[in-house]
Amino acid sequence: MASKEQMDALFAEARKAANFAYAPYSHFRVGAALLCDDGTVFSGCNVENRSYGLTICAERNAVLQGVARGKRTFIALAISTPDSKDPVGPCGACRQVLSEFMPLDSPVCFGGSGSQQVNTTMGELLPYDSLHDLGT
Ligand code: THU
DSSP: OOHHHHHHHHHHHHHHTTTTTOOTTTOOOOOOEEETTOOOOEEOOOOOOOGGGBBOOOOHHHHHHHTTTTTTHHHHEEEETTTTSOOOOOOOHHHHHHHHHHHOOOOEEOSSSSEEEEEEEEEHSTOTTTTTTOOO
């Protein structure tokens, strides 16, 4: 289980990743950082497109960064949304994709520019996921 120090470090990585966001349409930067079961960290930012529906969220970007390098299990997630004061949680599509590679008890934290931070778990973000064990 990730320690408080690890979660703080992960959140700092997510905040750094948000700086790379390509968000000329929404002006809403998002950064996500995933801790792998081997201790490595992968991060991602949102990448928008003028065909709005093709936008890639930061969370899915981070998942793909890790999977493309052979990672299969992420044990913690942090999300930073510096353009909102309050925390903003991952969208439904990202919750589904994250759940493919994250145990349900994995800690998830998210926060904006203010001091409030939400600390939850993958399972709490995607309850009643009857298909969770289908592929494993
Ligand atoms: N966004 C994310 O990157 N992650 C989320 O979970 C919510 C939304 C991005 C998509 C879009 O570029 C911007 O935030 C505004 O919706």
